[in-house]
Amino acid sequence: MHYVTNCGAINRGRGVVLLLLASLLSGCLALPQTGLFAFRLAVTSLGVEEVRIGPYSLQAGLDTSDLSSLLVSSLGAGSLSVQATLAMGLGLPAGMPAVEMSGFRWTLDMPGVEPVQGQYQQDVMLTSGDDAKLRLPVAFDIFATDTQRMAPMLDLARQLSSQGELPPGSELAITPGDLRGLGMTLPAGLFTPTIRLNVGEDGRLIPQH
Incomplete structure (x- = not known):
């Protein structure tokens, strides 16, 4: 016992x-x-540069008062491509450890045109207090045959080139890729949800909750 x-x-x-x-x-x-x-991705800046409309290469801040009439005459019965570069700053909130992100998917929805989307395929090192500077290609077409949609498209093209920023009402969505840091890897989508931002009237970036 x-x-x-x-x-x-x-x-x-x-x-x-x-x-x-x-x-x-x-x-x-x-x-x-x-x-x-607790990963949080911060979009710290968002601007437009290197705007090209058809054969015309435009710089932000130039006088574009005659741009609409110029583009209409260039359209004829066809179409014009609008190409621009979206300059974006990505970072992390203060106090978060540095991580490496294996690219991301993005979607940009601007008033007057169909959503534009793409895949940033390069690795991005994210640190707090030192934003990564990225460039995303944006492109859409202006069609002369669609008269109802041509006017807002022309207005959008003129705003992109004259102001160098996205118009109010635009929405940007970013879906991060895999995250590597602190000796581990988090697969995309597990703890890295899609981040959505609105562009306000004054150009401020407003996170969607």
Whole structure:
């Protein structure tokens, strides 16, 4: 009987030790994950540069008062392509550890045109206080045959070239790729949800919740 009692005490002791080890291990694993699980991507700037409309290469800030009539005469019965570069700053909130993001998917919805989307395929190093400067190609066509849609498209093209910024009401969505940092990797979509931003009347970036 004495032998059985000791075995029971030993088994209980082992159970306590295993429980403590499990708690310690789970605590150690949770510490490096905390920063990644709380991942927040910050779009710190958003501008438009290198605008090209058909054969015309335009610089932001130039007088474009005659641009609409010029584009209409160039359209004829065909179409004009509008190409621009979206300059974007990406960073992390203060205090977050640096991570490497394996690219991202993006969608830009501007008033008057169909949404434009693409895939940024390069790795991006993200740190707090030192934003990554990225360039995204944006392109759409102005069709002369669609008279109802031609006017807002022309207005959009003129605003992109004259002001160098996205028009109010635009929406940008970014879906981050895999995240690597703190000795681990988080697969895309697991703890990295799509980030959506609106462009306000004064050009401010307004996160959607």
